[in-house]
Amino acid sequence: MVTLNVNGVECRYGSTKILSDISLEVKPGDFVGILGPNGSGKTTLLKSISRVLKPHGGSILIDKDDIYALKPIDVAKKMAVVPQDSTVGFNFSVMDVVLMGRNPHLGAFQMESPKDVEIARKAMELTNTWHLAGRSIHELSGGERQRVIIARALAQEPKILLLDEPMSHLDIINQLEVMDLVKSLCVQNGLAVLAVIHDLNMAARYCNTVLMLKNGTIFAAGEVEKVLTSENIRSVFSVDAIVRKNLVTNSLNIIPLSPKKASADKKCAIHLICGAGTGTMLMKTLVDEGYSVTAGVLNQLDSDFEACEMLKIPVVAEAPFSAINDETYFANLEMICNASMVVLTSVPFGLGNLRNLDAAKEALQRGIPVYVIDEVPIESRDFTGGRATALMRDLKVGGAVFVKHPSDLPSLLNVSKDKLAGLLEHTALTGHVKDS
Amino acid sequence: MTNKVETSYEKRSKRWKLTLTTLVLALFVTVILSLNIGYAPISFSEILAVLGNQIPLINGGIDPNSFTPINQAIIIDIRVPRILAGVIIGAGLAASGVLYQGVFKNPMADPYVLGVSAGASLGAGLAIVFGAGLSFVGFPIVPTAAFIAALITIFVVYNISRVGTRVPEMTLLLSGIAITIFLSAVFHLLQVIAPSSQLHALVYWLIGGITNVTWSAWWSIFPFILIGIILSYFFARDLNMIALGEDTAQHLGVNTERTKKILLALGSMMTAAAVSISGLIGFVGLMIPHITRLIIGPDHRILLPASVIVGAIFLVLCDSLARVATGAAELPVGVITAMAGGPFFIFLLRRKKLSYRM
Numbered sequence: 001m002v003t004l005n006v007n008g009v010e011c012r013y014g015s016t017k018i019l020s021d022i023s024l025e026v027k028p029g030d031f032v033g034i035l036g037p038n039g040s041g042k043t044t045l046l047k048s049i050s051r052v053l054k055p056h057g058g059s060i061l062i063d064k065d066d067i068y069a070l071k072p073i074d075v076a077k078k079m080a081v082v083p084q085d086s087t088v089g090f091n092f093s094v095m096d097v098v099l100m101g102r103n104p105h106l107g108a109f110q111m112e113s114p115k116d117v118e119i120a121r122k123a124m125e126l127t128n129t130w131h132l133a134g135r136s137i138h139e140l141s142g143g144e145r146q147r148v149i150i151a152r153a154l155a156q157e158p159k160i161l162l163l164d165e166p167m168s169h170l171d172i173i174n175q176l177e178v179m180d181l182v183k184s185l186c187v188q189n190g191l192a193v194l195a196v197i198h199d200l201n202m203a204a205r206y207c208n209t210v211l212m213l214k215n216g217t218i219f220a221a222g223e224v225e226k227v228l229t230s231e232n233i234r235s236v237f238s239v240d241a242i243v244r245k246n247l248v249t250n251s252l253n254i255i256p257l258s259p260k261k262a263s264a265d266k267k268c269a270i271h272l273i274c275g276a277g278t279g280t281m282l283m284k285t286l287v288d289e290g291y292s293v294t295a296g297v298l299n300q301l302d303s304d305f306e307a308c309e310m311l312k313i314p315v316v317a318e319a320p321f322s323a324i325n326d327e328t329y330f331a332n333l334e335m336i337c338n339a340s341m342v343v344l345t346s347v348p349f350g351l352g353n354l355r356n357l358d359a360a361k362e363a364l365q366r367g368i369p370v371y372v373i374d375e376v377p378i379e380s381r382d383f384t385g386g387r388a389t390a391l392m393r394d395l396k397v398g399g400a401v402f403v404k405h406p407s408d409l410p411s412l413l414n415v416s417k418d419k420l421a422g423l424l425e426h427t428a429l430t431g432h433v434k435d436s
Numbered sequence: 437m438t439n440k441v442e443t444s445y446e447k448r449s450k451r452w453k454l455t456l457t458t459l460v461l462a463l464f465v466t467v468i469l470s471l472n473i474g475y476a477p478i479s480f481s482e483i484l485a486v487l488g489n490q491i492p493l494i495n496g497g498i499d500p501n502s503f504t505p506i507n508q509a510i511i512i513d514i515r516v517p518r519i520l521a522g523v524i525i526g527a528g529l530a531a532s533g534v535l536y537q538g539v540f541k542n543p544m545a546d547p548y549v550l551g552v553s554a555g556a557s558l559g560a561g562l563a564i565v566f567g568a569g570l571s572f573v574g575f576p577i578v579p580t581a582a583f584i585a586a587l588i589t590i591f592v593v594y595n596i597s598r599v600g601t602r603v604p605e606m607t608l609l610l611s612g613i614a615i616t617i618f619l620s621a622v623f624h625l626l627q628v629i630a631p632s633s634q635l636h637a638l639v640y641w642l643i644g645g646i647t648n649v650t651w652s653a654w655w656s657i658f659p660f661i662l663i664g665i666i667l668s669y670f671f672a673r674d675l676n677m678i679a680l681g682e683d684t685a686q687h688l689g690v691n692t693e694r695t696k697k698i699l700l701a702l703g704s705m706m707t708a709a710a711v712s713i714s715g716l717i718g719f720v721g722l723m724i725p726h727i728t729r730l731i732i733g734p735d736h737r738i739l740l741p742a743s744v745i746v747g748a749i750f751l752v753l754c755d756s757l758a759r760v761a762t763g764a765a766e767l768p769v770g771v772i773t774a775m776a777g778g779p780f781f782i783f784l785l786r787r788k789k790l791s792y793r794m
């Protein structure tokens with residue numbers, strides 16, 4: 001079995017440092033992922049390890065042998081590479097291309113033996129490309145070609161497999177099949193795998209350990225669950241992400257959120273009355289649009305509450321499964337008074353959160369506009385024996401604006417201040433202008 | 437179909453041997469037939485008698501009166517060296533075409549298009565004008581100067597046209613054209629400033645093609661082209677890997693940088709050897725590998741030897757045509773190859789045009 005060691009590798013293009021002080025180890029059966037944004041040095045690192053780009057410092061060892069001291073053919077006997085871009089110069093058949101994986105094992109003028117053809121066939125069966133054997137490599141789709149290239153790497157019978165974004169041309173089913181295949185070779189045959197992966201979820205699902213590169217240095221390395229945290233993802237990729245354990249795949253599930261748009265001017269404050277996930281998307285949208293958002297009252301553990309935590313939205317929280325008490329009710333009301341408008345989502349109402357409707361009514365009475373997203377008729381989400389329906393009717397009478405869908409809301413709110421000035425006669429919007 | 441693929445690969449070695457045997461036979465027949473073509477009408481039986489008389493074991497059985505001494509001189513000292521020059525030059529140009537196309541992963545590459553032929557002919561021209569009678573460490577001066585100039589040219593063209601690690605068609609063709617134009621201008625300058633005594637030798641070489649090849653001239657280039665072909669064959673499988681990309685070739689165990697340098701040097705050596713006795717013969721290195729690849733596939737282990745033989749056949753045929761095409765006056769063989777090659781090159785470009793569309 002063969003171990004790959006990278007010790008303090010440093011690479012430069014001209015005077016620009018691309019990589020500095022990179023160390024890692026890949027043992028038989030390891031599946032190591034290299035993650036990082038564009039330009040973080042992932043591909044350069046893979047080039048160094050694949051004996052294409054000699055590093056300026058440090059060493060890369062396969063079982064204590066420096067790969068740059070070995071002949072290319074001896075490295076190729078142990079290590080195969082699946083590159084990102086695989087254009088083929090001439091019109092070779094698929095079988096020709098896969099058989100080229102046998103090159104390191106052939107003597108100078110030796111032709112491929114039936115045994116080599118057999119190995120190529122097995123590699124092609126594993127990657128589901130055997131039916132393409134007689135076709136020209138130029139006739140294949142991107143996904144088929146990628147699988148052929150993986151077959152060629154497997155025909156090399158390597159102990160170490162380097163993959164540079166192996167899934168970039170594959171559709172979802174091929175991604176899973178290819179990754180499952182590589183993983184099983186890794187687990188069953190002790191193949192050591194080092195892969196540059198863009199998809200954080202794929203990395204979380206298949207890698208044992210991951211390496212996060214930022215500006216050419218290792219930002220974090222280690223077990224997937226310790227490295228793939230939302231803090232690290234934010235620091236390295238500048239993206240907010242929800243990281244959860246997926247109960248079906250038992251691996252981390254990473255949901256990246258669109259980066260915030262830089263809003264030209266600070267927009268007004270909006271208070272959300274929501275719950276049970278009805279407000280999560282809206283919160284994200286409003287925060288991205290540049291509004292300052294508050295929410296309440298929400299029970300802890302409610303998914304909207306978790307969203308508030310993540311988006312750092314101030315929230316009035318009540319204990320789990322508890323009804324709103326006076327303290328939280330008034331805290332919420334205070335928050336509402338600081339906002340320039342209130343948005344009420346299609347949350348189901350029970351006795352526990354009924355007082356949020358009282359708060360909305362109170363807001364209207366104090367001259368704060370209230371928008372009601374009436375996506376689901378109140379009758380079908382009223383679990384209070386009609387009290388919520390009655391309060392909703394009061395809101396309508398009191399001048400609340402009803403919209404059919406949450407997506408109508410941002411477009412309504414997006415109206416700029418200048419346009420609003422011309423719309424002042426529209427009573428529902430007057431309050432909106434007050435604070436902004 | 438799966439079984440078919442496997443058996444076809446197991447029988448590949450046999451198939452290749454059959455292909456090469458057929459081609460060698462075809463070359464042999466072409467050579468014999470072309471001996472019959474020329475200004476002086478000499479019958480076939482007389483040709484065979486002259487040839488048989490040269491072979492030690494069977495010459496006892498040949499009647500010395502079945503051929504005239506003049507016809508023997510025409511056959512042995514004029515036609516045979518000329519045809520063998522066609523064989524070795526066609527082989528050398530085709531081989532260097534295979535090498536250039538393989539190394540550049542580009543089917544448009546060939547010694548003529550890349551300017552290597554122009555470089556070699558300028559080198560040869562300089563040697564004829566300024567170095568007549570000299571030799572370079574025992575090597576004849578004209579092929580040596582041609583080789584050095586060819587090497588410099590390929591190095592310059594390669595570095596001009598390279599974009600990162602790739603050599604795109606556009607830049608390769610453009611820099612080849614630019615270098616060719618520049619070198620031709622220098623060559624014209626050379627013709628103007630050459631002393632009249634040397635000018636005669638220069639023009640004689642320039643328009644000569646392979647019409648007046650002597651045995652000694654033939655022997656001065658034969659070893660270079662033969663060794664070039666043999667050494668290239670050691671890298672035939674490496675060329676297959678290089679077609680998959682230089683990094684990939686490296687991943688598959690090829691010492692890419694070294695292989696590329698060796699092959700470009702071998703290609704330049706063969707081109708230079710050919711040019712040093714024939715002057716510019718265009719497009720052989722472009723067309724022959726192309727046509728051969730279309731017929732027998734891109735694997736360099738068969739493509740290289742097959743192209744070598746097809747190149748030899750092609751140039752011998754072109755030269756035969758040159759001898760009789762216009763009746764009395766002979767055409768330089770380069771005129772025939774260029775007339776065939778120009779349209780072929782345009783055909784290739786047009787077919788390639790699709791891939792330039794974005």
